[in-house]
Amino acid sequence: MTTTFEQARQLALEINAPAWRDLKNRGEYMVADYGYEDADAWRIVDGARELLEGDDYDFEVLDQPITLVMKATGELAHVQYLEAETRLAAMTPVGDVPVYE
Numbered sequence: 001m002t003t004t005f006e007q008a009r010q011l012a013l014e015i016n017a018p019a020w021r022d023l024k025n026r027g028e029y030m031v032a033d034y035g036y037e038d039a040d041a042w043r044i045v046d047g048a049r050e051l052l053e054g055d056d057y058d059f060e061v062l063d064q065p066i067t068l069v070m071k072a073t074g075e076l077a078h079v080q081y082l083e084a085e086t087r088l089a090a091m092t093p094v095g096d097v098p099v100y101e
Helices: 005-022 083-091
Strands: 029-037 039-047 066-070 077-078 092-094
Touching: 005 029, 005 039, 005 066, 005 077
Parallel strands: none
Antiparallel strands: 029 039, 029 092, 039 066, 066 077
């Protein structure tokens, strides 16, 4: 099974949304329609809609792990940025990734 980016987004939404609510994070959980990839995984951009679409940093969750979806299996992995900084920096954009200046 090779997991497509759209399938990875759906898996992340299904698995992460309940945890978002259980942790009582502020805002409406969403998965962006853009992300990043390397040969093995999709990096999902997720979090509060108010932050991702509205740039409202009052909804930022500090130390929120980054969601990776393994292409070969569809399994989710949650990593901390500092633990995977080199890998994350080497990933290529998928979709219309916003450019911040």
